[in-house]
Amino acid sequence: MKRARKNKINFIQDQHGNSVATPDDIVDIFIAYFQNLFATQLTHTAMETNTHHQVTIEDDFSTSTPNEQEILRLIKEMKRDSSPRLDGLNVAFYRAAWPWIKDDVKDFHNTGHLHHELNSTCIVLIPKKTNSVVPQDCRPISLCNVIYKIIAKSLA
Structure with missing residues (x-):
């Protein structure tokens, strides 16, 4: 019980410094932060220069x-x-x-x-x-x- 109280997030600040305390708002802040952090930001040029690997028989891992x-x-x-x-x-x-x-x-x-x-x-x-x-x-x-x-x- 003591550990749960210690680890509970009672409030969090958004990117503008505003504090939110309701569980739904806290969840929304974390989701937005990590979605932004882990989002792929490839430019159109980067996608065009991306090379494709041709799969060959040597790449078949089923034998291992x-x-x-x-x-x-x-x-x-x-x-x-x-x-x-x-x-x-x-x-x-x-x-x-x-x-x-x-x-x-x-x-x-x-x-x-x-x-x-x-x-x-x-x-x-x-x-x-x-x-x-x-x-x-x-x-x-x-x-x-x-x-x-x-x-x-x-x-x-």
């Missing part, structure tokens, strides 16, 4: 699909007791249930399709300093499901 042992090794290298993500499952669950879920994990590599539920991510704002009053005082982090992390590590 990890096998069961490689995926299990990745899981065993991950921190086992990290807090559960959106799906409520931590690495320890995947290690214990590997015999039953290995086909589901390998399914992505066979089909190239990632189910929408597995791709869900929760974005959390971490304050950079004690009294965060502007959006720049916070940094976003993404809390991904373990299955997503396993797939990302296996692709890397």
